[in-house]
Amino acid sequence: MAFTLVLTLGSANAATIYVSTTGSDVVGCGTATVSACASIQFAYDSEAISNDEIRVLPGTYNECVEAWGFPLYPASPPSLSDKPVQIVADAFVASGDNTATTIDGTGICDGVGNTALPTVTIGGTGAEFRGFTVTGGGRSGVFSQGGVAITNNLITGNASVTGGGIYVFAGSCYYAGDPVAVIADNEVTLNTVVAPTTGPIGSGDGGGIYVSAESNEQNLTPPIGELPCLFRGDPDITVNGNTVTQNTVANTNLDPIDGVTPLSSFGAGIYALTNSATTGTSQVTISGNSVSNNNVLTGTQGFGGGIWASTFGFGTETIEILDNTVDSNSATSDGGGISAWLTQESFGVHSFLVDGNTVTDNQAGGNGGGLDLLGFARDVGIGQGHTYTASNNDVTGNSSGDFGDGGGIAIEYETQRTTDDPALSHPNPADSLGFVVTGNNVQNNTAGLGGGGMIVSATANGDPDSEAPSCGIPLPASIDLDISSNLVLNNQADGESGIIPPIDVIGAGILILPTAVHTSRVTVNVDTNTVAGNNLDFGFVGGIEIQASTPDDACIAGNLGDVEFNLDSNVVADNSGVGVGGPPPGAAQLTVTVTNNSVTGHADQDYEAACANPPCLFAADPPPGNITADPLLDPVTYFPNVCSPVFDAGAGFFLSPDVNADDAIDGLDILAIAVSNGSSTGQPRFNMSTDLNRNGETDGDDLANMASQFGDICP
Amino acid sequence: MNRRTILRLACLSAMIAGSLAISCGGGGGSGGGGIIVPPVLTATFTAGPPSPAPAMALSLEPGAAMDADFDVDVMVTGAFADFFGAGFRVTLPPSVNFLSSSSAGSFILAGGAATQFSAVLQGNEILVVATRIQGSGGTYVPGVDVGAGNSAKLLTLSFQATAPTTGAFTIGAPRQIETCNDGTETCSAVADGAVSWVGGSLMAAAI
Numbered sequence: 001m002a003f004t005l006v007l008t009l010g011s012a013n014a015a016t017i018y019v020s021t022t023g024s025d026v027v028g029c030g031t032a033t034v035s036a037c038a039s040i041q042f043a044y045d046s047e048a049i050s051n052d053e054i055r056v057l058p059g060t061y062n063e064c065v066e067a068w069g070f071p072l073y074p075a076s077p078p079s080l081s082d083k084p085v086q087i088v089a090d091a092f093v094a095s096g097d098n099t100a101t102t103i104d105g106t107g108i109c110d111g112v113g114n115t116a117l118p119t120v121t122i123g124g125t126g127a128e129f130r131g132f133t134v135t136g137g138g139r140s141g142v143f144s145q146g147g148v149a150i151t152n153n154l155i156t157g158n159a160s161v162t163g164g165g166i167y168v169f170a171g172s173c174y175y176a177g178d179p180v181a182v183i184a185d186n187e188v189t190l191n192t193v194v195a196p197t198t199g200p201i202g203s204g205d206g207g208g209i210y211v212s213a214e215s216n217e218q219n220l221t222p223p224i225g226e227l228p229c230l231f232r233g234d235p236d237i238t239v240n241g242n243t244v245t246q247n248t249v250a251n252t253n254l255d256p257i258d259g260v261t262p263l264s265s266f267g268a269g270i271y272a273l274t275n276s277a278t279t280g281t282s283q284v285t286i287s288g289n290s291v292s293n294n295n296v297l298t299g300t301q302g303f304g305g306g307i308w309a310s311t312f313g314f315g316t317e318t319i320e321i322l323d324n325t326v327d328s329n330s331a332t333s334d335g336g337g338i339s340a341w342l343t344q345e346s347f348g349v350h351s352f353l354v355d356g357n358t359v360t361d362n363q364a365g366g367n368g369g370g371l372d373l374l375g376f377a378r379d380v381g382i383g384q385g386h387t388y389t390a391s392n393n394d395v396t397g398n399s400s401g402d403f404g405d406g407g408g409i410a411i412e413y414e415t416q417r418t419t420d421d422p423a424l425s426h427p428n429p430a431d432s433l434g435f436v437v438t439g440n441n442v443q444n445n446t447a448g449l450g451g452g453g454m455i456v457s458a459t460a461n462g463d464p465d466s467e468a469p470s471c472g473i474p475l476p477a478s479i480d481l482d483i484s485s486n487l488v489l490n491n492q493a494d495g496e497s498g499i500i501p502p503i504d505v506i507g508a509g510i511l512i513l514p515t516a517v518h519t520s521r522v523t524v525n526v527d528t529n530t531v532a533g534n535n536l537d538f539g540f541v542g543g544i545e546i547q548a549s550t551p552d553d554a555c556i557a558g559n560l561g562d563v564e565f566n567l568d569s570n571v572v573a574d575n576s577g578v579g580v581g582g583p584p585p586g587a588a589q590l591t592v593t594v595t596n597n598s599v600t601g602h603a604d605q606d607y608e609a610a611c612a613n614p615p616c617l618f619a620a621d622p623p624p625g626n627i628t629a630d631p632l633l634d635p636v637t638y639f640p641n642v643c644s645p646v647f648d649a650g651a652g653f654f655l656s657p658d659v660n661a662d663d664a665i666d667g668l669d670i671l672a673i674a675v676s677n678g679s680s681t682g683q684p685r686f687n688m689s690t691d692l693n694r695n696g697e698t699d700g701d702d703l704a705n706m707a708s709q710f711g712d713i714c715p
Numbered sequence: 716m717n718r719r720t721i722l723r724l725a726c727l728s729a730m731i732a733g734s735l736a737i738s739c740g741g742g743g744g745s746g747g748g749g750i751i752v753p754p755v756l757t758a759t760f761t762a763g764p765p766s767p768a769p770a771m772a773l774s775l776e777p778g779a780a781m782d783a784d785f786d787v788d789v790m791v792t793g794a795f796a797d798f799f800g801a802g803f804r805v806t807l808p809p810s811v812n813f814l815s816s817s818s819a820g821s822f823i824l825a826g827g828a829a830t831q832f833s834a835v836l837q838g839n840e841i842l843v844v845a846t847r848i849q850g851s852g853g854t855y856v857p858g859v860d861v862g863a864g865n866s867a868k869l870l871t872l873s874f875q876a877t878a879p880t881t882g883a884f885t886i887g888a889p890r891q892i893e894t895c896n897d898g899t900e901t902c903s904a905v906a907d908g909a910v911s912w913v914g915g916s917l918m919a920a921a922i
Contacts, residue, residue: 660889662889664842664889666802666804666842666844666889667801667802667803667804667833667842667843667844667846667889667890667891668802668889668890668891669802670800670802670831670833670844670846671800671801671802671844671846671891671893671904674799674800674831674846674847674848674849674893675799675800675849675893675895675902676849677848677849677850677851678849678850678851678852678853678854679849679853680853683853684901685849685901685902699851700851703831703848707831707833710833710835710842710844711833711835711836711837711842713837713842
């Protein structure tokens with residue numbers, strides 16, 4: 001059916017409409033400051049057209065503004081008079097002061113004796129809200145749909161059932177084009193979210209900021225009872241440079257089906273979701289924010305005290321969480337600092353990047369005091385795949401719950417085949433899905449149970465239906481985990497001695513739990529990490545522990561999966577208990593390859609070669625090709641001294657800045673970096689030995705690393 | 716030995732240690748006429764041999780000097796095509812403190828290229844590097860030509876003599892000069908034997 005679009009286009013010369021507390025709401029008001037309108041709402045309803053600017057003079061405006069910017073449904077026939085406007089505080093333009101102009105919904109839309117509404121509702125492509133203090137909202141402080149910019153505001157003292165301070169839905173159905181929303185440089189503080197307990201109960205998410213990027217399929221003839229989706233666009237939301245503090249979420253609801261399972265809330269500070277149709281694309285970037293002291297309240301099952309973000313749909317989705325400072329937040333479940341979930345099914349292509357964040361002093365009631373990273377792929381096919389990278393994060397001083405794992409980082413990664421029906425899943429299952437954890441600094445975290453620094457749990461299940469008698473056709477489901485170049489230092493795993501039987505601590509540094517079900521494969525590559533000084537209260541393995549499992553299948557007995565554990569070029573030193581170990585493989589099909597490691601300084605064994613039920617994880621301590629020498633770690637940087645025996649010229653790469661291996665960091669090493677600088681793998685000038693941080697290029701980071709050690713000479 | 720001689724020897728020792736403000740006095744009896752100027756330690760750095768430095772040389776040349784403080788300019792003598800950087804070690808004679816290095820006026824700053832200058836003391840050696848840096852994002856940075864017969868300053872090293880002494884400054888291994896050709900956009904090390912590494916000598920005396 002052809003559809004005629006009727007759009008109200010903005011004037012090439014957008015007008016400015018003034019609003020003042022001393023103004024009058026009369027027709028024609030606002031053309032000058034002396035004839036200003038009295039309310040923002042009147043200025044929008046009566047005087048503004050698309051793309052006009054409503055300039056608000058200083059003062060307090062007791063009103064709840066609705067500037068939707070697009071038609072509301074139901075309306076028959078739908079009107080497409082899109083009237084996005086820019087609502088700007090004059091004082092902010094003049095002097096950068098966002099406290100001089102306040103929009104206060106108290107007593108009007110705060111839900112106390114009135115209908116709970118946002119203090120400000122703004123929408124439409126190109127709309128903008130800038131420079132205000134917003135308070136007293138009963139359904140968010142600022143509520144937004146579409147490609148809107150919300151910038152430089154102070155948003156405080158608002159309440160909602162979702163999105164206490166700011167709520168942004170960048171869905172695509174009701175306006176043409178791709179919605180691009182920007183939430184930047186706001187201070188969002190002391191807002192509350194409480195999930196409703198009556199009527200349609202919701203989850204209560206996003207205490208400070210809630211953003212959802214949804215890309216829907218166009219549907220002009222929906223089923224009866226559903227609204228049409230007029231447009232199809234690909235939303236892109238940026239949350240950048242905000243200060244998000246002291247916001248809360250609370251949810252006491254139970255699952256209405258079983259009446260027992262608590263419903264969860266997500267993101268006391270920031271909530272973000274991508275959700276796209278099969279042909280859609282959606283993206284969220286959360287960067288450069290300061291997120292602190294946000295809390296999931298007691299009595300709520302909540303994830304992501306600071307930030308919670310998840311992919312969710314069937315299209316192409318990307319979430320990036322970059323360079324944020326996340327400290328002193330709390331969640332009652334997983335993810336005290338950041339919960340980052342990639343959930344992908346069938347035909348989706350998802351990617352997730354958590355990079356460069358500083359995550360400190362956060363508290364989880366469950367797993368992942370600092371970071372809770374989840375990757376889940378179901379019925380995903382070849383060529384789709386996904387990428388999940390957690391890199392270069394500083395994760396320090398965080399705590400998991402008393403019975404939680406992963407004081408610093410908790411990683412859970414799972415791939416499934418639930419059906420071999422090509423109508424319901426991709427015909428060719430993905431050969432391998434990958435998770436990369438690299439370059440992270442994980443120090444001084446505490447786990448109630450295992451993985452004081454990091455826990456990595458990976459499950460590959462290729463059996464579409466493992467329950468007899470309806471057994472499906474097993475197909476490959478594989479996982480590759482790369483844990484490399486991380487610094488895992490001085491973490492603590494407590495264990496539980498006060499219960500019977502007591503729960504032993506395992507893996508105070510890194511705990512790895514791979515499970516491969518029924519012809520599946522899990523490969524765990526652990527290389528070039530430094531794991532030192534980690535402590536367990538009681539238990540066994542203080543450094544790196546691996547517990548592999550290849551459970552049998554109820555349908556086809558004896559057809560086990562495979563786990564490969566490759567441990568290469570790590571320094572594991574001075575942890576309590578055992579350096580590298582784990583329970584005997586037993587019936588599990590576990591292949592262990594251990595090369596070029598330096599494991600030393602453990603009160604028990606360095607490599608666990610003696611155990612109660614041999615054969616043990618290792619055949620010898622040390623295994624051939626590995627050493628137990630002192631790695632000579634710098635007491636501050638924990639980087640091996642230039643004279644360290646861990647640097648082996650025979651290895652395929654160098655971490656040492658002693659590029660020419662002459663036991664000195666001198667001018668010749670600097671020259672090597674100088675001529676390679678700016679080159680990357682495959683280029684003629686690239687020299688792998690100058691890529692000290694192994695990121696595939698020689699750059700200023702490598703030069704700075706080497707320059708900091710210039711002059712070090714072995715005795 | 717009488718007490719006056721003991722005192723004079725003590726005063727001279729203090730002067731050598733740098734306490735030049737002490738007037739040790741002299742002559743006979745207190746209250747003698749005239750101002751006594753204490754001896755000053757003066758350091759003189761001499762380049763070579765050979766001097767002048769031959770073609771394609773990296774040499775140490777005398778720079779500014781005052782009393783015990785003296786600079787040594789590290790010079791590059793042409794013809795050097797595409798000079799990009801140098802790394803080397805300078806062995807010091809006894810009784811010389813290394814103070815600092817300076818890149819001001821270095822010819823390798825030409826064209827606004829990023830550079831790296833470092834000089835650090837290790838025992839009686841200074842590890843030195845002065846080099847241009849290839850550009851970020853793969854931008855190619857060529858070396859700088861030093862024409863035949865020309866001499867260009869690479870960097871300046873500053874020292875202080877701490878006692879009367881004579882000794883040699885030598886440029887030793889490991890040492891290397893890199894060139895980066897702007898035509899071929901490739902870099903390579905100059906063969907050590909193709910470069911003349913010319914040191915110098917110091918004489919520091921109380922005058």
